[in-house]
Amino acid sequence: MQTTTERIERPEDRFLAAFEVHAGHALNGNGPRMQALRREALTHFARLGFPERKAEAWKYTNIGRKLAHPYALGAPAPALTRDDLAPYAIPGLDAARAALVNGRFEPGLSSLDGLPEGVVVTGLAEAAGAHPELFERHFAHYADYRGEVFTALNTAFTRDGLFVYVPANTVVERPIHALSLLDTDADLFLQPRLLVVVERGAQVRLIESRHARTGTKTFTNGVTEIFVGPNAHVDLFTLQDEGDAAAQVASRYAYQEADSYLATSTITLSGDLVRNTQNYLPDAENCETHLRGLFLGRGTMHVDNHTLVDHAKPHCYSNELFKGILADRATGVFNGKVFVRPDAQQTNAYQENKTVLLSEAARMYAKPELEIYADDVKCSHGATTGRLDAEAMFYLRTRGLTDGQARRMLLLAFARDVIDEIAVEPLRAHLDRLIERRLP
Amino acid sequence: MLEIKDLRARIEDQEILKGVNLTVKPGEVHAIMGPNGSGKSTLASVLAGREEYEVTGGEVWYDGKNLLDMEPDERAREGVFLAFQYPVELPGVSMSNFLKQAVNAVREHRGEAPLSAVEFLKLMKEKAALVHLDPSLKRRAVNEGFSGGEKKRNEIFQMAMLEPKLAILDETDSGLDIDALRIVADGVNQMRSPERAFLVITHYQRLLDYIVPDIVHVLVDGRIVKSGGKDLALKLEDLGYDWVKEQADAETLA
Numbered sequence: 001m002q003t004t005t006e007r008i009e010r011p012e013d014r015f016l017a018a019f020e021v022h023a024g025h026a027l028n029g030n031g032p033r034m035q036a037l038r039r040e041a042l043t044h045f046a047r048l049g050f051p052e053r054k055a056e057a058w059k060y061t062n063i064g065r066k067l068a069h070p071y072a073l074g075a076p077a078p079a080l081t082r083d084d085l086a087p088y089a090i091p092g093l094d095a096a097r098a099a100l101v102n103g104r105f106e107p108g109l110s111s112l113d114g115l116p117e118g119v120v121v122t123g124l125a126e127a128a129g130a131h132p133e134l135f136e137r138h139f140a141h142y143a144d145y146r147g148e149v150f151t152a153l154n155t156a157f158t159r160d161g162l163f164v165y166v167p168a169n170t171v172v173e174r175p176i177h178a179l180s181l182l183d184t185d186a187d188l189f190l191q192p193r194l195l196v197v198v199e200r201g202a203q204v205r206l207i208e209s210r211h212a213r214t215g216t217k218t219f220t221n222g223v224t225e226i227f228v229g230p231n232a233h234v235d236l237f238t239l240q241d242e243g244d245a246a247a248q249v250a251s252r253y254a255y256q257e258a259d260s261y262l263a264t265s266t267i268t269l270s271g272d273l274v275r276n277t278q279n280y281l282p283d284a285e286n287c288e289t290h291l292r293g294l295f296l297g298r299g300t301m302h303v304d305n306h307t308l309v310d311h312a313k314p315h316c317y318s319n320e321l322f323k324g325i326l327a328d329r330a331t332g333v334f335n336g337k338v339f340v341r342p343d344a345q346q347t348n349a350y351q352e353n354k355t356v357l358l359s360e361a362a363r364m365y366a367k368p369e370l371e372i373y374a375d376d377v378k379c380s381h382g383a384t385t386g387r388l389d390a391e392a393m394f395y396l397r398t399r400g401l402t403d404g405q406a407r408r409m410l411l412l413a414f415a416r417d418v419i420d421e422i423a424v425e426p427l428r429a430h431l432d433r434l435i436e437r438r439l440p
Numbered sequence: 441m442l443e444i445k446d447l448r449a450r451i452e453d454q455e456i457l458k459g460v461n462l463t464v465k466p467g468e469v470h471a472i473m474g475p476n477g478s479g480k481s482t483l484a485s486v487l488a489g490r491e492e493y494e495v496t497g498g499e500v501w502y503d504g505k506n507l508l509d510m511e512p513d514e515r516a517r518e519g520v521f522l523a524f525q526y527p528v529e530l531p532g533v534s535m536s537n538f539l540k541q542a543v544n545a546v547r548e549h550r551g552e553a554p555l556s557a558v559e560f561l562k563l564m565k566e567k568a569a570l571v572h573l574d575p576s577l578k579r580r581a582v583n584e585g586f587s588g589g590e591k592k593r594n595e596i597f598q599m600a601m602l603e604p605k606l607a608i609l610d611e612t613d614s615g616l617d618i619d620a621l622r623i624v625a626d627g628v629n630q631m632r633s634p635e636r637a638f639l640v641i642t643h644y645q646r647l648l649d650y651i652v653p654d655i656v657h658v659l660v661d662g663r664i665v666k667s668g669g670k671d672l673a674l675k676l677e678d679l680g681y682d683w684v685k686e687q688a689d690a691e692t693l694a
Contacts, residue, residue, distance in 0.1 A: 390491075395528040398488050399538070399598065400516040400545035409541065413532025413581075
């Protein structure tokens, strides 16, 4: 009998070893401040370690199983043409397009003409070099690389991604579409980063869509930072559709200054494991924050939405609505935290999570958490999980609709209040069609 | 058109229909009256195909086909319509989308082409007028925020859109004030035709002043115990259901 002995290494060790090798290629690796930041982030990563199964924030999401896979850490850039990206375009959408392939900004596949003066949409690596002051003022200022292991890891390793800058009082009329595509023959671990800086009184609509043309196993550990300046107005629509073999942890940090408006919609249509960790900090008076989400799960898909709205200042409003449709053996997790700190009087904070389960084996774990330390506030939360209403199904069938037609109609209606809030008409129509096609 | 033979049905462990016999010919309006719990709504539900009810015996033939073999939507496409006692609210489903799919499902089954957007809107406007519904309702969600009367009128409106061969009205009159009742009855009367039959289930004789039936049946404890002309309804109003029960019991004994 033969025995083979393997050194059991923790997934963390592979990253720690790779850090030295990759250091030279990393984002703006030559700048001393960035070098120091990356080293610091790596130290935090090593200290924090990947979440244990018992960790409360990861209770229902077995991320360890995904991390154990021996992904390649660097990706060659495939040579793609605009035609390769055509299938992922949004019909009828007039938008500036920034293309990212395997997390790398591709200027040749992007169409960024016609942006207002002063607006910057470019690769993150490029931006770090071309706009160092602006970049360093915001990069890693909102993302919690000291306390969140995936954010620490991304901060240590990120090489590229997208940088969007809208200067004060500039209105970007056409939406900006950040189209991300995975294209690889390898099992790949990617760490893209998105930094959005919208200054005082500026306005922009961002569409972020993520796709894959590969069946290999991928793990995307992405971080997004959004700075919304005073009286600025930002809409972000995220479409996650990377296919059945893609795992991702997407961490988003939004920081809002006074009188600002931020609305995000996170639509998850596919993925093997999807974890969205979203943190919103309206850190001044009179901020308005909307968080919307819709997820469709089938097969063994796992979708986990963790959100935090941290009301630190008075007179702010937040409204959160996450809806899910789960079929087969799919699982969903919703953990919505709302903090209302002692100073945050006159806060209005609402949260709702609704899920429809289409099979016996589908599971939803919903955990709303409201922590209120101010006494003059209006807050509410609700979570419901259930099946399609049998009486509604019967009503539709007595009007001639088949079981499938009736189900589809009710599910689309269920998703409607998330979809209808999407303020870009061609995107809304596109999502309507996509969702109708993808309904389990 | 409809032939019900010795129909028995139960829900959970309770037998509700205990041998119903009924024959309806095209063009006829049959009223089914009876006290609470006699099985009126169960009969409507079984005919429409509601799953909670288990048919334990008997047959239902509709246009020469075995109705009980059909799914609820097949029955609808074959021309059976149920006006619900409690119409269901469908948040997020617009009236126009709902009716377009329903009308086209029925048309497709009849081998007709789907209606164009223009034709459909014209039809909606025309039929909504029949029951005095505001045409702007097409943008509203089905029954959501409708008043009780609007919901019942909406049932008749849907019936008019779908043009069934057999319409079953399950207590469409209950809870309506006299104006709404007249509107509903008016809508039904305009749809009466030699090809179309109605089964009007009601608790109150009042409706039958406005929708005049050809035949009135009295359902008591899961059986039709008496049938007669429209005068029977008036007699019931005067003498109550006990009178029919006593008569029926006497007949059984004899």
